[in-house]
Amino acid sequence: MTIGIRKVARPREMTFPESLYLVEIVKGLGVTMGHMLRNIVRQEGIMTMEYPEVRRRMPPRFRGRHRLMRRPDGSPRCVACYCCATACPAKCITIVAGESPDPAVEKYPVRFDIDMLRCVFCGLCVEACPCDAIRMDTGWFTPPDDSREKLIFTIDVLLEK
Amino acid sequence: MNPALFDLVVAVARIAVMLAFCLTLVVVFTWVERKGAAYIQDRRGPNRAAIFGIRAWGLFHPMADALKFLFKEDFIPDRAHRLFYQIAPMFALAPVIMTIAVIPFGPDVTLFGRRIALQIADLNVGILYIFAVSGMTVYGVVLAGWSSGSKYPLLGGLRSSAQMLSYEVSMGLSLMGIFMVFQSVRLSQIVAAQGGLLFGVLPKWGVFVQPLGFVLFLVAQYAEANRTPFDLPEGESELVAGYHTEYGSFKFSMFMMAEYFHMVVGAAILSTLFFGGWQFPYLGDTGFLFPGGAGFALPPALVFLLRIGSFVGKVVFFAWLYVWVRWTIPRFRYDQVMRLGWKMMLPLSLANLFATGLILLLPGR
Numbered sequence: 001m002t003i004g005i006r007k008v009a010r011p012r013e014m015t016f017p018e019s020l021y022l023v024e025i026v027k028g029l030g031v032t033m034g035h036m037l038r039n040i041v042r043q044e045g046i047m048t049m050e051y052p053e054v055r056r057r058m059p060p061r062f063r064g065r066h067r068l069m070r071r072p073d074g075s076p077r078c079v080a081c082y083c084c085a086t087a088c089p090a091k092c093i094t095i096v097a098g099e100s101p102d103p104a105v106e107k108y109p110v111r112f113d114i115d116m117l118r119c120v121f122c123g124l125c126v127e128a129c130p131c132d133a134i135r136m137d138t139g140w141f142t143p144p145d146d147s148r149e150k151l152i153f154t155i156d157v158l159l160e161k
Numbered sequence: 162m163n164p165a166l167f168d169l170v171v172a173v174a175r176i177a178v179m180l181a182f183c184l185t186l187v188v189v190f191t192w193v194e195r196k197g198a199a200y201i202q203d204r205r206g207p208n209r210a211a212i213f214g215i216r217a218w219g220l221f222h223p224m225a226d227a228l229k230f231l232f233k234e235d236f237i238p239d240r241a242h243r244l245f246y247q248i249a250p251m252f253a254l255a256p257v258i259m260t261i262a263v264i265p266f267g268p269d270v271t272l273f274g275r276r277i278a279l280q281i282a283d284l285n286v287g288i289l290y291i292f293a294v295s296g297m298t299v300y301g302v303v304l305a306g307w308s309s310g311s312k313y314p315l316l317g318g319l320r321s322s323a324q325m326l327s328y329e330v331s332m333g334l335s336l337m338g339i340f341m342v343f344q345s346v347r348l349s350q351i352v353a354a355q356g357g358l359l360f361g362v363l364p365k366w367g368v369f370v371q372p373l374g375f376v377l378f379l380v381a382q383y384a385e386a387n388r389t390p391f392d393l394p395e396g397e398s399e400l401v402a403g404y405h406t407e408y409g410s411f412k413f414s415m416f417m418m419a420e421y422f423h424m425v426v427g428a429a430i431l432s433t434l435f436f437g438g439w440q441f442p443y444l445g446d447t448g449f450l451f452p453g454g455a456g457f458a459l460p461p462a463l464v465f466l467l468r469i470g471s472f473v474g475k476v477v478f479f480a481w482l483y484v485w486v487r488w489t490i491p492r493f494r495y496d497q498v499m500r501l502g503w504k505m506m507l508p509l510s511l512a513n514l515f516a517t518g519l520i521l522l523l524p525g526r
C-alpha cells in the first residue's frame with residue numbers, strides 16, 4: 001500500500017475588507033435584524049413551543065406517564081400481584097391489596113400509588129404486568145405541580161386516563 | 162416667585178425628570194434585551210408575566226424581576242469582606258447615575274421670563290467630568306471581585322480593570338478630535354456647534370466631521386460598558402458570571418441596573434457628541450431650512466418637541482444598537498481584546514488626532 005498525500009482544505013486567508021472586521025459586523029447586524037423583523041412580522045418562523053397550551057406530538061412508542069386499565073365492567077384490571085412493584089428499580093410503586101368481591105378474581109388493589117418524583121420511566125412495570133393492567137401510553141410526561149404530595153399519583157388519578 | 166426658590170424648584174424638577182427618563186429607559190431596555198434577543202434567535206422571549214390577564218408582550222417582566230430581586234434572601238458569603246462586599250454595588254451604580262448630570266437633553270427653554278437649560282449642570286469641564294466619574298465604575302467591579310473572596314469574581318474583576326484602563330486611553334484620545342473641531346469640552350457648546358452645515362449639505366454632526374473618531378469611540382464605549390463583544394469580565398463560559406458571581410438579590414440587580422444605565426448614558430453621550438444631541442437635521446430656531454434654500458417656518462413649540470424627540474430617538478437607537486450588537490457578535494478572546502485596544506485603537510486614535518490637527522492648521526482655513 002502506498003502512502004499518499006491528502007490535501008486538506010485549509011481556511012482561506014481573509015481578504016482585506018474581511019480582516020478589517022467592521023464590514024463583516026455590519027453584515028452580521030443585517031442578518032440578525034432580518035431574523036428579528038421576520039419574526040415580528042410572521043410568527044411562524046419561531047421555534048418556541050408555548051408549552052402548557054401547545055403540546056408536542058410524541059412518537060407512538062413514547063413511554064409517558066402511567067395509566068391503569070379497566071375491565072369492561074369498570075373495575076381495575078390490576079390483580080394486585082405486586083409484579084410491577086417488584087420489578088420497579090426505583091421502588092416507587094406502593095400497592096395495598098384487598099380481597100376482591102368478584103369470586104373469579106382473587107385480589108384487587110385498595111391502594112395503588114406511583115411516586116412520579118422517583119419514577120425513572122423505565123417501563124419495567126409495564127413489562128412485568130401479567131394482565132396488561134398498567135400502560136405508559138398516555139403520550140405525555142408528568143405535568144409539573146407545586147407540591148410533592150400532588151405528584152404521588154393515586155389509583156384514582158391513574159385510572160382516570 | 163422668589164428667584165432662589167424658583168431656581169431650586171427648577172433644579173429639583175430637572176433632576177427628577179432626567180433621572181426618571183433614564184430609569185424608565187433602563188427598565189424598558191432590560192425588556193428590550195430579552196425580547197430582542199429572543200426574536201433575533203427565533204424564540205419568543207418573555208411573555209408570561211401578566212397583570213389581570215394582560216400580558217402586553219411580556220412588558221411586565223421587568224417589574225416581576227424587580228419584585229423577585231427585592232424579596233430574595235440578601236446573603237453575604239462566608240469568606241466575603243463584609244463592608245466592601247456591600248458597598249461594591251453602590252460603587253458600580255452611583256457613578257453611572259452621576260454622569261447624566263452634564264448631558265443636554267434639549268435646547269434652552271424660556272419659562273416665566275427665565276432661560277432654563279435642559280441640563281442638570283452645564284459644567285465647563287463637561288466631558289472631562291464624564292470621564293472622571295465613569296472611570297470610577299471600575300472600582301465597583303474590582304471591589305466586587307476582590308471582596309467576594311472567591312476566585313472567579315477575582316479574575317473577572319482583574320480582567321475588567323485591565324480592560325477598562327486600556328480602553329479609557331483610546332476613548333479619551335478618540336474624542337480629542339471632536340474637542341479640536343468644536344473648540345470646547347462643554348457639552349452644551351458642542352451640541353450648539355453641531356447645528357451648522359458641513360459643505361453646505363450635511364449637518365455638521367460629529368460623525369461627519371470625525372468618522373474615524375466615531376468608530377473608535379463606539380468601540381471604546383462598548384468595552385467601557387462591558388458589553389459584548391467585550392464582556393469578558395462576565396464571561397459566563399469561563400468565569401461563571403465574573404465579578405458578580407457571589408451576588409444575589411437586590412445587590413445583583415444593582416449591578417444589572419448599572420450595566421443598563423451605562424448603556425443608556427453611553428447612548429446619550431454618543432448622540433450628544435457625534436449625532437448633534439438634540440439637533441434635528443436642517444431644523445433652525447424658527448423652522449426647517451434645507452440646503453437648496455427651500456424651507457418653511459414652524460411654531461416654536463413644535464420645533465422644541467421635534468428637538469427633544471430627536472434626542473430621545475437617537476438615545477433609543479444607540480441603546481438598541483448595544484442590544485443588537487450583543488446578539489450578533491461573539492465574545493472576543495482576552496488577548497484579542499488587549500491587542501485590539503493597544504495595537505489598533507491607540508495608534509488609530511493618535512493618527513486621527515494628528516490628521517485632525519493637520520487639517521485644522523492647514524493654511525486657507
Ligand code: SF4
Pocket residue numbers: 084087088089090091092093114118119120121122123124125126
Ligand atoms: S416506569 Fe420504571 S420506575 Fe417508573 S414505576 Fe414503572 S418500573 Fe418503576
Ligand code: SF4
Pocket residue numbers: 077078079080081082083084085095125128129130131132133134
Ligand atoms: S403487575 Fe399489573 S396486575 Fe400486578 S400489581 Fe402491577 S399493575 Fe397490578
